[in-house]
Amino acid sequence: xxDDVDLSAYFPVFVLTVLAVCAAFSIILxxxxxxxxxxxxxxSRPYESGMPSLGGGRLRLSIEYYLMAIIFLAFDVExxxxxxxxxIYGKSLELxxxxxxxMFFFFIVLLAGxxxxxxxxxxxxxxxxxxxxxx
Amino acid sequence: xxxxxxxxxxxxxxAFVQAMAGLTLWAERRLSALMQDRWGPNRxxxxxxxxxxxxxxxxxxxEDITPxxxxxxxxxxxxxxxxxxxxxxxxxxxxxxxxTLFGQYVxxxxxxxxxxxxxxxxxxxxxxxxxxxxxAWASNNKYSLLGGVRSVAQMLSYELFMGGSLxxxxxxxxxxxxxxxxxxQQHLLWGWLPAWNLFRQPLGFVVFLVAAFAETNRLPFxxxxxxxxxxxxxxxxxxxxxxxxxxxxxxxxxxxxxxxxATVFLGGYGLPGLSVAECGPVWWLPVAQAAVFLTxxxxxxxxxxxVRWSLSRLxxxxxxxxxxxxxxxxxxxxxxVTGTLMFxxxxxx
Numbered sequence: 001x002x003d004d005v006d007l008s009a010y011f012p013v014f015v016l017t018v019l020a021v022c023a024a025f026s027i028i029l030x031x032x033x034x035x036x037x038x039x040x041x042x043x044s045r046p047y048e049s050g051m052p053s054l055g056g057g058r059l060r061l062s063i064e065y066y067l068m069a070i071i072f073l074a075f076d077v078e079x080x081x082x083x084x085x086x087x088i089y090g091k092s093l094e095l096x097x098x099x100x101x102x103m104f105f106f107f108i109v110l111l112a113g114x115x116x117x118x119x120x121x122x123x124x125x126x127x128x129x130x131x132x133x134x135x
Numbered sequence: 136x137x138x139x140x141x142x143x144x145x146x147x148x149x150a151f152v153q154a155m156a157g158l159t160l161w162a163e164r165r166l167s168a169l170m171q172d173r174w175g176p177n178r179x180x181x182x183x184x185x186x187x188x189x190x191x192x193x194x195x196x197x198e199d200i201t202p203x204x205x206x207x208x209x210x211x212x213x214x215x216x217x218x219x220x221x222x223x224x225x226x227x228x229x230x231x232x233x234x235t236l237f238g239q240y241v242x243x244x245x246x247x248x249x250x251x252x253x254x255x256x257x258x259x260x261x262x263x264x265x266x267x268x269x270x271a272w273a274s275n276n277k278y279s280l281l282g283g284v285r286s287v288a289q290m291l292s293y294e295l296f297m298g299g300s301l302x303x304x305x306x307x308x309x310x311x312x313x314x315x316x317x318x319x320q321q322h323l324l325w326g327w328l329p330a331w332n333l334f335r336q337p338l339g340f341v342v343f344l345v346a347a348f349a350e351t352n353r354l355p356f357x358x359x360x361x362x363x364x365x366x367x368x369x370x371x372x373x374x375x376x377x378x379x380x381x382x383x384x385x386x387x388x389x390x391x392x393x394x395x396x397a398t399v400f401l402g403g404y405g406l407p408g409l410s411v412a413e414c415g416p417v418w419w420l421p422v423a424q425a426a427v428f429l430t431x432x433x434x435x436x437x438x439x440x441x442v443r444w445s446l447s448r449l450x451x452x453x454x455x456x457x458x459x460x461x462x463x464x465x466x467x468x469x470x471x472v473t474g475t476l477m478f479x480x481x482x483x484x
Contacts (some may be wrong), residue, residue, distance in 0.1 A: 011247070016226050027376050028327070028377060057275035072291035072295060089474065123459035
């Protein structure tokens, strides 16, 4: 359990981070040093199955991607709440059923939001495909 | 002295992860060849083991093309941002019980024995997504961009219940430290079944396994790089070593994820009867434990590879539906069931 915060345990993590970042950048550097350079206007064009590319490379994206990000934000915070709760769950059971009931209350609120998203079709990719169909 | 020991440990693990990434790549090529009735790389070194090394040297000597219209800073940063976290996540995974060196230094057999072990892995592991999305955006290529946004949406969806599936384990253990989680799996249930979380948290295991496949962008969830639609996905425009770095990152992630699966759900380095408490501090014990840990990890690596070459890819809407409508409720159900069972077990004796 958490007695005190001993930051010295993180020292090797720091060393490993420095090592990993240095290694990553030195690999990039190495390939610049050793690779031959033969510039060519056609070669440096963005790849598009061998055809001259149409328009820019940065497309407009479907709204579903943005929607997914928003739902993620909402639910990820809930999952983050579950970790400290799960951590003390076993110990708190000695104090009775309060912590279990607390979870049920939390989940009811969570599920209400989840069900709302379900009803609105937030978890359906291409939810408007039906409407797009001719006829 | 402790600093020297720590440095040696860091260097060993750092080199080991890269070696394992290469070995995983080799195993994938050999196994896929076996499954498709081909030979696979078999010339260089025994069984072709040196092939990954030779491939990287070859690619090191290839031209490093920077296409037109790329966002240069992000284009150069992206492979590094993808590789560095992949090499770091393994830091908290223990591969043996602490050993006492020279009679006075107690050395935990892992890079860092930190309290927030599981959270560290989830947090650093999800940093890899930045490399993918930056690389995809910077490339100025339609295929790359589509691969990148697919990858983000997929990772976001699956990370959610990946965390959720581990909450059950945390509840049983009462700790986020991976050492505590391993220690809590060393007794026997009913006198014969190892108390691995695989048996105590079957639902959590299944959900986590699915999430692990999605997080490492492996088939059946490899939509970010699905070759038939997106050429190569986010690394379409990358060449030379930058291209290799994305692959080392992917295979290092596969190895780390397997190590995490073995640690959290398969009892880590422990086997029943193989511990300091039962064998005493004999010299071969750390070796045996590391071997057990490696065996369990490689089992999961083999599973990752076999699944990749046996299953077909999901469609994107199927992927999202599976994540949000099946896996997320299952992860929450797992927490409810675990909580209720723990409560009932506590009150009834």
